Amino acid sequence: MDENLKTPLHIGLIMDGNGRWAKKRLLPRSAGHKAGMNAMIRLAEHAQKRGVKYMTVYVLSTENLTGRPQDELDGIFKLLREYFASNVKKLYKKNARVKVIGDISALPQDIVRLLKEGEDNSPAGAEFTLVFAINYGGRADIVNAVNRAIEGGKKLDEKGFASLLYTADIPDPDFIIRTGGEIRTSNFLTYQAAYAELYFTDVLFPDFSEGEFDKALQNFSERERRFGKI
Helix, strand or coil, X not given: CCCCCCCCCEEXXXXXXXXXXXXXXXXCHHHHHHHHHHHHHHHHHHHHHCCCCEEEEEEEEHHHHHHXXXXXXXXXXXXXXXXXXXXXXXXXXXXXXXXXXXXXXXXXXXXXXXXXXXXXCCCCCCCEEEEEEEEECHHHHHHHHHHHHHHHCCCCCHHHHHXXXXXXXXXXXXXXXXXXXXXXXXXXXXXXXXXXXXXXXXXXXXXXXXXXXXXXXXXXXXXXXXXXXX
16 A cells, blocks of 8 residues: 555544354354454554554444344443453553444443543543444534534534534544445434445455555545535
């Protein structure tokens, strides 16, 4: 990969295909989620090396929380309990911080504590931020912001409205990658992604290697972003 290529400041990552990856190998879905978590941490470290400053990973949507079987959700929570803290500490050592967006109050309380500790213990002045979108939905994010604006009794411009979103202190994504072959954004950063470049690949997320990530960055670098201008 050409080191002089344009690098997005903020990448959104829709990590699709963990369950299908496990099914192809005659493994339980939990094995796919475990492989996906390992891939996520590996890619976060690689993204930081490539000069990306923010990466938001879609861990659990609002629809996932109500639409997935409880045993699958329990498996995801178990993974978070077993691997979140240790993996996050690896990121800290590389001068990366953690941020969580979404309504985590609906999660088990020990998971809430775990996620908050991940944020609170992050190094100050970190050069890279890994954002976990958990029980997150783009529409819910917008509705929450509207309600906060109404409560505040103020008329807002776009900048003021953006300050009420979960991502208030994060730049909008430049590039959104979705693995697993589906071609949609699935309620991910709906407001923030208005001008994001989109990239879809058939590769199932656990198989989305550093090489595949670089291939996506190459694609981004070759695009001309005009933001409505000629």
